[in-house]
Amino acid sequence: MNSKKVAFYTLGCKLNFSETSTIARSFTQEGFDRVDFEEVADIYVINTCSVTENADKQFKQIVRKAQKLNPTAFVAAVGCYAQLKPEELAAVDGVDLVLGATEKFKITDYLNDLSKNDRGEIHSCEISEADFYVGSYSIGDRTRAFLKVQDGCDYKCTYCTIPLARGISRSDALENVLKNAAEIAAQDIKEIVLTGVNIGDYGKGEFGNKKHEHTFLELVQALDQVTGIERLRISSIEPNLLKNETIQFVAQSKTFVPHFHIPLQSGSNDILKKMKRRYLRELYQDRVTAIREVMPHACIGVDVIVGFPGETDAHFLETYQFLSDLDISYLHVFTYSERDNTEAAAMSDVVDTAVRAKRSKMLRGLSVKKRRAFYESQLGTKRTVLWETENRSGYMHGFTENYVKVKKPWNPEFANVLEAVILTKIDDDGLVRVAPQVE
Numbered sequence: 349m350n351s352k353k354v355a356f357y358t359l360g361c362k363l364n365f366s367e368t369s370t371i372a373r374s375f376t377q378e379g380f381d382r383v384d385f386e387e388v389a390d391i392y393v394i395n396t397c398s399v400t401e402n403a404d405k406q407f408k409q410i411v412r413k414a415q416k417l418n419p420t421a422f423v424a425a426v427g428c429y430a431q432l433k434p435e436e437l438a439a440v441d442g443v444d445l446v447l448g449a450t451e452k453f454k455i456t457d458y459l460n461d462l463s464k465n466d467r468g469e470i471h472s473c474e475i476s477e478a479d480f481y482v483g484s485y486s487i488g489d490r491t492r493a494f495l496k497v498q499d500g501c502d503y504k505c506t507y508c509t510i511p512l513a514r515g516i517s518r519s520d521a522l523e524n525v526l527k528n529a530a531e532i533a534a535q536d537i538k539e540i541v542l543t544g545v546n547i548g549d550y551g552k553g554e555f556g557n558k559k560h561e562h563t564f565l566e567l568v569q570a571l572d573q574v575t576g577i578e579r580l581r582i583s584s585i586e587p588n589l590l591k592n593e594t595i596q597f598v599a600q601s602k603t604f605v606p607h608f609h610i611p612l613q614s615g616s617n618d619i620l621k622k623m624k625r626r627y628l629r630e631l632y633q634d635r636v637t638a639i640r641e642v643m644p645h646a647c648i649g650v651d652v653i654v655g656f657p658g659e660t661d662a663h664f665l666e667t668y669q670f671l672s673d674l675d676i677s678y679l680h681v682f683t684y685s686e687r688d689n690t691e692a693a694a695m696s697d698v699v700d701t702a703v704r705a706k707r708s709k710m711l712r713g714l715s716v717k718k719r720r721a722f723y724e725s726q727l728g729t730k731r732t733v734l735w736e737t738e739n740r741s742g743y744m745h746g747f748t749e750n751y752v753k754v755k756k757p758w759n760p761e762f763a764n765v766l767e768a769v770i771l772t773k774i775d776d777d778g779l780v781r782v783a784p785q786v787e
Contacts, residue, residue: 354380355389357410360397362543362583364427366494368395370484371426371455378456385414391422393455396429396437398509398687404429408440415442422459425468426452428513432688438468446470449514483520485528491539491736491764492581493532497525497567498544502552503586505613506624506691507656507684510545517549522562522570533576538734538766541581542571548589565594572601578766579734579749584609584651587635588627595635599642605749606646608639609680613653615670616663622695623656629670640675645729647677647722647751654711655684655704657695664707671714677722677751679715683708723780726752726771730785737763745779754780 354375358368371393372382383389392414396407407429414423424445425437431448438446444465447455451471458471485495500515501508520528532540544550550564562570564585571580580603587610598604610632614620617628639646652667671679683704686693731748738744743755744762752771756762769782 352380352391353383353387353389354391354393355383355385355387355414356393356395357385357414358395359406359410360395360428362494362541363496363499363545364395364397366484366486366496366543367427367452368393369486369494371395371452374453374456386417388418389414389421390418391424391459392417393424393426395452396425396427398429398432398513407437411440411442424455424458426455428510431513432509434470438470440468443468483524483528485532485540487532487535487537491537491734492579493537493540494543494583495525495528495532495540496520496543498547498550501546502549503546503626504624506622506695507653507687509687509690512689514545517546517552519550519552519562522567525567526570526574529571529574529577533574536764538577538764539579539581540571540577541583542567543583546586546589547583548585564589565591565597568594568597568601568604572597572603574603577603580604581607582609584611586611586626587632590635592638595638596642605751606643607649607749607751608646609649609651610635611651612671613651614656614659614663615652615667616659619656619659619663619667622658623653623692633670633674636674636676645726645750648675649678649680649751650674650676651680651682652711653682653684654707655699655701657684657692657699658697659684659699659707668710668714671711671718676718678719679711681708681711681715720774720778723752723771723774723778726750726780727773728771730768730770731782733767733769733782735762735765735767752780753778754782756782 356368356372358364376382394407394410411423414421422444423442425443426447430437430446434446434448437443445458446468447458483496485493487493498519500517501511502517529540548564550567551562590610612632613623613625615629620628636648639648733746733748733754735744735746739758742758744758745753745755747753768785770785772781772783774780
């Protein structure tokens with residue numbers, strides 16, 4: 349087995365990227381050589397996602413790609429889609445192994461002789477058994493690392509399959525999170541992005557039950573003390589779990605950056621209730637105001653779903669107007685797609701797909717305007733950029749602490765370096781040019 353080559357492909361969220369890295373490290377420990385997915389390998393592992401319809405289609409394309417590279421390679425599917433629809437994945441031509449939510453972290457235990465199967469072999473537990481926690485983080489592919497602190501979700505949003513794919517809300521022990529953060533810091537990685545399914549729920553399930561030992565605020569406070577990490581970024585956090593104390597702490601923190609990504613999903617209270625979200629738009633407005641009061645320069649991103657069952661033109665315009673008036677920086681727009689075994693899939697008043705597409709386009713247009721206005725508001729200000737390590741057609745890219753994407757002519761000396769700059773102008777491609785900050 350020693351010289352066998354393994355390659356990985358990750359679909360979906362930052363959490364999946366962190367878990368792929370952990371799975372990859374388990375292969376390395378077993379003596380496998382990790383290679384790029386574009387290369388010929390003996391094993392291809394695809395970490396799947398089930399959030400959108402496209403992820404399902406993408407999976408088949410990726411399997412075909414692996415087979416083209418090596419028709420005799422062993423192909424394994426893991427992750428959310430593998431948990432939700434193992435039979436469907438096992439039936440895809442070329443798939444040899446399908447592992448569910450708990451089995452994916454023990455993948456090397458399921459590899460026997462690596463010979464191709466006529467049909468994918470399935471090892472998938474009942475999701476109620478996914479009640480233990482596996483910590484993970486991703487490194488080696490970026491200037492930043494994704495650190496998983498929480499998994500699963502106890503919310504019952506009517507459109508979402510994540511509780512079915514990942515199980516109950518459970519958290520990593522605080523000492524383990526801090527240990528992982530220190531390991532990342534030791535590898536000269538400058539930025540950590542905290543990730544999970546519902547990270548504001550951190551603390552629940554540290555003992556495999558509902559008991560809380562720590563809160564999200566305590567997690568943030570403890571991570572702020574880890575030496576060697578220059579930046580910490582909170583990825584996505586539910587508005588009802590983003591407390592004033594956390595906002596106040598981030599505002600004066602040494603390492604946490606002024607960037608929040610807060611799912612809204614709809615600007616209509618009628619639709620929020622149908623979605624079984626745990627807040628109304630007034631609370632969302634209140635969270636944005638609270639951030640702006642202490643961090644006027646903060647970047648605030650928003651998730652929004654269009655075309656949910658029962659969303660009339662009036663509901664959509666309510667969402668559009670709400671977002672237009674809100675002091676936010678960009679949108680992630682999702683077109684609603686029916687998922688099996690969700691409440692919303694059985695709802696009447698289905699919105700026509702052409703209408704969904706039109707609404708999505710309108711909000712994407714609004715997002716472009718919002719991002720532009722935010723970037724313009726930052727011109728002339730002094731910021732710190734973490735430069736990435738890739739040469740993109742003669743330029744290097746990076747993000748400021750408040751998530752403005754910037755560029756400058758390629759200079760390898762600045763790769764993975766934090767540089768103090770002044771934001772000067774917006775280029776034709778929408779990125780911001782910078783000048784060195786002279787003291």
